[in-house]
Amino acid sequence: MDFKNTLHEVFYQFVGDDQLRPNMHAPFEVEGVVYATNAYSVIYTEKKNCDFDYNQNSIPQIKNVLPSQTNTNQLIDLKLSEFEEYLTEIETSFKEESIECNECNGYGEVEWDYKHYSKEFECPACDGFGTVDKSKEVPTGGKIHQEVVIEIKGHAFLLNRIIPLIKTADLLKKDIYLVYSPSEPYQSLVFKIDFLTIVVMPFSNSTYFKVIKQIA
Numbered sequence: 001m002d003f004k005n006t007l008h009e010v011f012y013q014f015v016g017d018d019q020l021r022p023n024m025h026a027p028f029e030v031e032g033v034v035y036a037t038n039a040y041s042v043i044y045t046e047k048k049n050c051d052f053d054y055n056q057n058s059i060p061q062i063k064n065v066l067p068s069q070t071n072t073n074q075l076i077d078l079k080l081s082e083f084e085e086y087l088t089e090i091e092t093s094f095k096e097e098s099i100e101c102n103e104c105n106g107y108g109e110v111e112w113d114y115k116h117y118s119k120e121f122e123c124p125a126c127d128g129f130g131t132v133d134k135s136k137e138v139p140t141g142g143k144i145h146q147e148v149v150i151e152i153k154g155h156a157f158l159l160n161r162i163i164p165l166i167k168t169a170d171l172l173k174k175d176i177y178l179v180y181s182p183s184e185p186y187q188s189l190v191f192k193i194d195f196l197t198i199v200v201m202p203f204s205n206s207t208y209f210k211v212i213k214q215i216a
Helices: 005-012 080-086 159-172
Strands: 029-030 031-035 041-046 074-076 087-100 109-114 116-121 129-143 149-152 155-158 176-180 189-193 195-198 211-215
Touching: 005 041, 005 159, 029 155, 031 109, 041 159, 080 087, 080 159, 080 211, 149 176, 155 159, 159 195
Parallel strands: 149 211
Antiparallel strands: 029 031, 031 041, 041 195, 074 176, 087 129, 109 116, 149 155, 176 189, 189 195
């Protein structure tokens, strides 16, 4: 299997969309390693494995916040198929499009009449452009998972935060291994899928969510 053709899709599962954090909107390279992060998960591998475009040094200090220990090599049995029943809501996103201005019918100017006087002015509705931007919500083709929890070694993860890990294993047709499990609560776990390392932050307030799977 040609993994390089798949890694673009894999990495873009982990990018962020927070408008206040534009450096997380695309994968990036730091010192020969390509990363993608959305603030609660990080995926990375050596750049020689990646043939897609990425930025440079978006978060140069990223290595300083990632766990470097290994204390286990546990096979983690997670399959996408077992979570299909929790796909309940249709995922949507907002799309901007330009439409013809109704006030000037796309001309960019409006005519003012007073008795036998007339004069054309820049349309105040579209500022003379003839079009206005309109935002509409459109389906993405995906679905949103319910807010339920998976527990791994006593650490709780919201399902939607762990799905990219599971989907990565599914896309690469490889197993998931847990390689670092901290004893302290609310510390990141580290997983390996072949040559990829994926770090995921547990959910700190899972008391009110249903636990649907536990891995000891």
